[in-house]
Amino acid sequence: MDKISGEDLRVRRLNNHSNIINFCSVNDDLNNFLKDDALLAQDNMTSITYLCFWRRVVVGFATLVAATIEVKQVEGPRIDGYAPNTYPSIKLARLAVDKNHTGRGIGPHLLFWVMGKFEKISKEIGCRYLTVDSKRESMWFYEKYDFILVEKTRNKTHPTFYLDMYLTRGKK
Amino acid sequence: MVMAKQIDLKLVLEDEDARIFMDGFNHPKVTQKKVDMFKKAREIYRNNRA
Numbered sequence: 001m002d003k004i005s006g007e008d009l010r011v012r013r014l015n016n017h018s019n020i021i022n023f024c025s026v027n028d029d030l031n032n033f034l035k036d037d038a039l040l041a042q043d044n045m046t047s048i049t050y051l052c053f054w055r056r057v058v059v060g061f062a063t064l065v066a067a068t069i070e071v072k073q074v075e076g077p078r079i080d081g082y083a084p085n086t087y088p089s090i091k092l093a094r095l096a097v098d099k100n101h102t103g104r105g106i107g108p109h110l111l112f113w114v115m116g117k118f119e120k121i122s123k124e125i126g127c128r129y130l131t132v133d134s135k136r137e138s139m140w141f142y143e144k145y146d147f148i149l150v151e152k153t154r155n156k157t158h159p160t161f162y163l164d165m166y167l168t169r170g171k172k
Numbered sequence: 173m174v175m176a177k178q179i180d181l182k183l184v185l186e187d188e189d190a191r192i193f194m195d196g197f198n199h200p201k202v203t204q205k206k207v208d209m210f211k212k213a214r215e216i217y218r219n220n221r222a
Contacts (some may be wrong), residue, residue: 011220029177047179067181071190087197093179115210116217128197131183146206148196150189160183162193166200167210 003105004054011113014038014049014061023058025096027135033094034061047093050117052110060106062114063094069129069162089129089162090118107141118165130165133158 014020020034038049038061052060071085092114097106118130134142139159143149147161185193 006216007219009220065179065181067183069183069185069193071193072184072186089183091179091181109216112209112213112216113220115213116215116220119210119214120217133177133180145209146203148192150183150185152186152189158177162183164196164200165210167202167206 001101001104004059004101004109006105006109008054009059009106009109010053011050011110012053014042014051018051018058020051020058020061023061023098024100026099026102027096030094030096033063034096038063038094049094050110050113052106052113054101054106058098059101059104060097060110061094062092062110064114064117065091065093066127067091067131069131087129088125088127089131090121090127092130092132095132108145111141111145115163115165122165128165130163132161134161 012018016039023031023034025031034049038047041047041063042049047063047065049061049063051058052062067089069087069089071087092111095107095110095114097104097110115130118127121127130147132142132147135158139149139161142161142163145163147163150160150162153160
């Protein structure tokens with residue numbers, strides 16, 4: 001199928017009126033999360049889900065949560081007034097594309113949108129890293145966009161990556 | 173029904189992963205690829221504020 005122009009994609013926050021019933025990715029876990037858990041988690045303020053629309057149809061979604069990175073056993077300077085070795089991050093907890101629209105540029109569009117959202121948030125609340133637990137078959141996707149693989153997790157079911165968003169500060 | 177994977181909020185880095193992380197924190201690399209990537213991200217977000 002052809003790529004969809006980014007101009008034709010819209011990202012909106014999930015709400016009670018969002019029609020998600022027909023969304024179907026290749027991953028049942030992600031489908032179940034969107035249909036059963038995402039709105040409840042949002043109401044509980046534990047995650048926020050954003051839907052990607054094409055021609056008013058949900059073709060993908062991304063879910064974000066606040067998270068942290070803890071670094072152990074490393075010598076070096078500490079930041080005054082800051083918990084040692086703990087660094088604020090945002091986690092891309094879910095990212096899925098409808099199976100009828102894979103390969104059309106929706107995943108990259110959502111990822112770039114998340115990076116843009118990150119920049120906005122990081123201007124108001126300190127956070128520097130975007131993290132993600134990848135499906136094994138999606139590792140190439142995050143490597144393509146310079147996410148760093150946590151080697152310790154390489155052989156796990158969901159290898160973890162992080163992206164240093166430092167450049168979003170002061171680089172316009 | 174299959175439950176979705178639990179979301180782990182804390183990533184713990186040790187040993188070589190920790191060293192690489194701290195090196196990147198203290199000496200972040202500015203690459204043209206990243207600059208271009210974040211510029212594109214900014215544009216996409218600006219057109220889709222949610």
